[in-house]
Amino acid sequence: MEFISVFDMLKIGVGPSSSHTLGPWRAAERWLKELKDDTVFNDVTRIQIDLYGSLSLTGKGHATDLAVMLGLSGRDPETIPTETIDIIIASIDNTEKLVLGNERIIDFDRPSEIVFNRVFLPFHSNAITFTAFSLNTEIHQSTFYSIGGGFVIKEEPTNNDSNKTTEQEFPYPVEKASDLLEFCLNNNKSISEIVIENEKVLRKEDAIDYELQRVWQTMLDCMFTGCHTEGTLPGGLNVRRRAFDMHKGLNVEVPYVTPQDWLESIRQSEVKFRQILKWVSCFALSVNEVNASLGRVVTAPTNGSAGVIPSVLMYYLVIENHDADFKHIKQFLLVAGEIGSIFKKGATISAAMGGCQAEIGVSSAMAAGALCELLGGTPEQVMIAAEIAMEHHLGLTCDPIGGLVQIPCIERNSMGAIKAINAAELALETNPENAKVPLDKVVDTMWETAKDMNTKYKETSEGGLAIRVNMADC
Numbered sequence: 318m319e320f321i322s323v324f325d326m327l328k329i330g331v332g333p334s335s336s337h338t339l340g341p342w343r344a345a346e347r348w349l350k351e352l353k354d355d356t357v358f359n360d361v362t363r364i365q366i367d368l369y370g371s372l373s374l375t376g377k378g379h380a381t382d383l384a385v386m387l388g389l390s391g392r393d394p395e396t397i398p399t400e401t402i403d404i405i406i407a408s409i410d411n412t413e414k415l416v417l418g419n420e421r422i423i424d425f426d427r428p429s430e431i432v433f434n435r436v437f438l439p440f441h442s443n444a445i446t447f448t449a450f451s452l453n454t455e456i457h458q459s460t461f462y463s464i465g466g467g468f469v470i471k472e473e474p475t476n477n478d479s480n481k482t483t484e485q486e487f488p489y490p491v492e493k494a495s496d497l498l499e500f501c502l503n504n505n506k507s508i509s510e511i512v513i514e515n516e517k518v519l520r521k522e523d524a525i526d527y528e529l530q531r532v533w534q535t536m537l538d539c540m541f542t543g544c545h546t547e548g549t550l551p552g553g554l555n556v557r558r559r560a561f562d563m564h565k566g567l568n569v570e571v572p573y574v575t576p577q578d579w580l581e582s583i584r585q586s587e588v589k590f591r592q593i594l595k596w597v598s599c600f601a602l603s604v605n606e607v608n609a610s611l612g613r614v615v616t617a618p619t620n621g622s623a624g625v626i627p628s629v630l631m632y633y634l635v636i637e638n639h640d641a642d643f644k645h646i647k648q649f650l651l652v653a654g655e656i657g658s659i660f661k662k663g664a665t666i667s668a669a670m671g672g673c674q675a676e677i678g679v680s681s682a683m684a685a686g687a688l689c690e691l692l693g694g695t696p697e698q699v700m701i702a703a704e705i706a707m708e709h710h711l712g713l714t715c716d717p718i719g720g721l722v723q724i725p726c727i728e729r730n731s732m733g734a735i736k737a738i739n740a741a742e743l744a745l746e747t748n749p750e751n752a753k754v755p756l757d758k759v760v761d762t763m764w765e766t767a768k769d770m771n772t773k774y775k776e777t778s779e780g781g782l783a784i785r786v787n788m789a790d791c
Contacts, residue, residue: 320487321658322516323512325468326617326618327615327653328615329532330394330395330614331399331402331612331614332608332620334619334722335465336463336465336619337376337380337776338380338381338383339616339620341372341461342394343467345385345388347461348447349389349418351459353418357451358418359421360451360456361423361449361457362451363423363452364423364447366447368444369437369438369443370441371777372442372445375777375778378719379721383402386405386427387405389417390405390409391416391417399612399613402611409425438462441462441464442667443465444463446458447460463667465667465668489511490515493663494756494757495755497511497659508655508690508696509690512651512652512654529650532650533643534576535613535614536615536617537576539615541576541603542612543558543560543602543607544564544603546558546606547561551611554721560606564599567595569582571585571586580631580634580635583596588636596631597628598628600632601734604623604627604730605722605726609726618680619668621668621726622676624733625677626650626680626683628731629685629688630649630684632738633688637692648687648690653686654683657679657683659757660675660707660763664763664767665767668715669715669776670767671775672766674710674712677729677733678706678710678711680733681740682707682710682740685740686700686741687699689740692741697749699744703740704758705743707760708759711766712766713729714775715774715776716781717778724782724786
């Protein structure tokens with residue numbers, strides 16, 4: 318039984334892409350460890366990185382080359398001051414030197430040593446091969462696959478980022494939605510109560526709370542930053558940031574300094590009906606504008622879909638329940654993480670494998686189910702909410718213009734968040750006896766749709782909007 322923790326689904330990292338930025342970054346870290354484990358680290362004089370498939374086709378727009386350089390330099394995506402990224406990259410390019418693992422200086426010429434191969438390797442669409450040389454002799458080579466959400470694996474099935482273990486080690490082993498629902502009904506527990514019992518096998522509850530608070534604080538900081546930063550996004554499309562203007566137009570007049578003060582000021586403001594949609598859109602756009610600028614975000618379950626879950630959670634905090642506290646935030650994140658893991662196990666969360674349905678669709682399902690439980694939904698209704706949200710994202714393609722996580726990616730987070738709220742409300746009005754489509758069926762359908770989808774619509778920028786709207790048009 319493969320156990321996927323909430324913290325596997327909600328990772329803190331750097332934008333713009335979990336599969337194309339965070340995954341290659343983590344792969345570089347793992348490769349450095351292999352070099353040391355094989356006692357060849359001190360012999361390395363030159364390295365080469367080969368990118369394949371989607372990592373090659375959209376790698377430059379997703380900053381894959383930058384992520385690899387940062388990972389090889391020994392920087393951590395969770396802690397690196399994001400304002401130093403440009404400085405570090407410029408130093409490597411200007412000096413043509415890289416401090417491998419932040420320990421050894423080697424020659425490094427980015428154009429010749431990061432190779433963008435347009436071919437696909439058979440195992441997965443996102444492949445990266447690292448090769449180390451001592452003078453002119455190859456001394457080590459490894460290939461990794463970035464399978465979405467920051468997960469990195471090698472072709473061996475046991476070499477996985479998630480926690481593989483036997484089902485006896487967890488009180489409630491969940492492989493499918495039906496397993497989770499059965500545990501809830503048989504034990505008279507909510508979904509969040511089931512999830513926390515499994516998480517407590519890996520860490521104490523105070524440690525769980527600490528990590529969830531860290532995840533939420535990162536989300537809140539990200540929204541705050543996005544709502545208070547104006548200008549144009551990097552990358553050449555000249556996309557103007559909209560969250561700043563939307564936030565300004567919503568007239569939050571109560572003085573504030575910190576993200577927490579900001580949250581309370583929105584709670585205190587009088588939000589009119591039409592403004593609700595604007596607020597949710599503003600929150601979602603703010604996160605993904607930060608993501609597009611190589612800012613710090615939480616993969617939820619991916620960077621490209623990172624705006625849906627925080628914006629729906631903010632909707633609950635500022636619209637539905639002004640008395641909500643960390644207990645409610647914790648409940649939301651636990652449910653969202655578990656629903657995401659079901660899609661990860663049964664299908665994919667990689668746009669390179671499944672199109673945008675695997676990112677925005679999954680994040681919308683996660684948020685819908687989590688909101689439904691907070692609004693008093695039964696476990697059956699939570700499943701219905703997640704199913705409705707995904708059902709109406711089936712077949713959504715991934716065709717980013719210029720290979721950048723900007724158009725249509727940023728707006729899709731807003732749409733996914735609104736759909737999640739609608740799905741939760743519809744589920745609350747649904748008698749489970751009348752529900753027609755189980756969540757497991759929509760997971761299976763999403764995976765079959767992903768396999769049937771033309772490759773050019775799966776994060777290659779070779780189809781759809783990406784070839785009909787060029788950089789000059791923008």
